Amino acid sequence: MERTKFILDEKAMPTKWYNVLPDLPEPLPPVYHPVTLKPVTPDDMKPIFPMAVIMQEFSPERYIEIPEEVQAVYRTWRPTVLHRAHRLEKALDTPAKIFFKYEGTSQAGSHKPNTAVAQAYYNKQEGIKRLTTETGAGQWGSALAMGCAFFGIECKVYMVKVSYNQKPYRRILMETWGAKCVASPSEDTKIGRAILADNPNSPGSLGIAISEAIEDAATHDDTHYSIGSVLNHVLLHQTIIGEETRKQMEMADAYPDIIVGCVGGGSNFAGQFLPWIRDKLSGKKPNMRIICVEPQACPSLTKGPYTYDYGDTAGMAPILKMYTLGHTFVPPPVHAGGLRYHGMAPIICHLYRLGLVEARAEHQKAVFEAGVQFARTEGIITGPEPCHDLRVAIDEAIKCREAGEAKTILIAHSGHGHFDLAAYDEYLSGRMKDYAYPAEKVKEALKHLPKVPSA
């Protein structure tokens, strides 16, 4: 029997993150300030981020050393395992070789601690005592709560009220790790109080939660804000995933023809594929395919225009050049909460624009069908987000069967679905429905794009 697990020794864990910025064939477009509409400078970011992170956002260095203290925390769950999905291959009767790199074994159950731990560390180094953030279903909030626990800093999470009431389990994780989690809108900020005065029953939104978290950070000297995806430094911290996978694929004596992953803000998938795209950019592997998968209900890459938009729903974050559905767009309530973001990481958008990565949009029933097939063959209950990767990987493996091609497919598996069992229940009982692309709502939202000088 061929091997199924490729396990990297702790001592062989990569000690550097890979920064793609110096390798891009063209530089990224500038980022604009949401109020002044001028290009953002490092100084603009100082009230909410630590200097080390701001420098990473613009860094010209190809490799950035992972601090010893961050490596030590990474080692509590890293290196993560690269698996060969022999049983899935057999079920599909495909000559394709399917590998998946599984990030679900972190304490929080996803890739998100890779950046949460790094951000908590850099803030601690600069004397910050407290971090704030927003969370929807709670994946990011729980990862940051864990990161803050490791470095002894306080964490305050503004959780969208509907999720706070409907999905208590991740809140309980956050509280167990020592974070304060409040339902947003809350009485703790000026903007929260104003919204509650107006509508005491406001269900909250990600935009409101972000506004509260940023107001809290901006009005407390000892407090910074922390973000879980989209920005360059977050993608950088996630490259530990791909750097490990490169070593593991070498152990497997394999090289990916196709890499597939889900994209919400883009951080987990970029963390896997950026270390590989080097070979495509250098011309060593020009035919390698990199496929970004998004929900049909929120298809920013496949349906959005490439234009300037606010990074957040509230219009407080920097203005980024992205494929976007408009920052005021509220996607239908698909279960893949992590993929319901209106835009996409500028690095991924830029690579997509240059034709270096592909994109595909999938409906949720087909996505869960793949998740169930994976559970019944490989045993893992996959989060609704990475079920999107499974759909595309399975379809590509079936194409290999039909064409008689033994391609190597690498799946960027971002996390487990143990807190998403209600979604599986809905699928298994036949109650799950698909949402068509909400073209009218997108058209409306695109009327509210900011006007920047060069756009």
Ligand SMILES: *Cc1c(COP(=O)(O)O)cnc(C)c1O
């Ligand atoms: C948050 C999340 C995502 C989406 O965010 P990205 O920044 O695109 O990675 C995907 N998968 C899981 C498991 C998540 O928690």
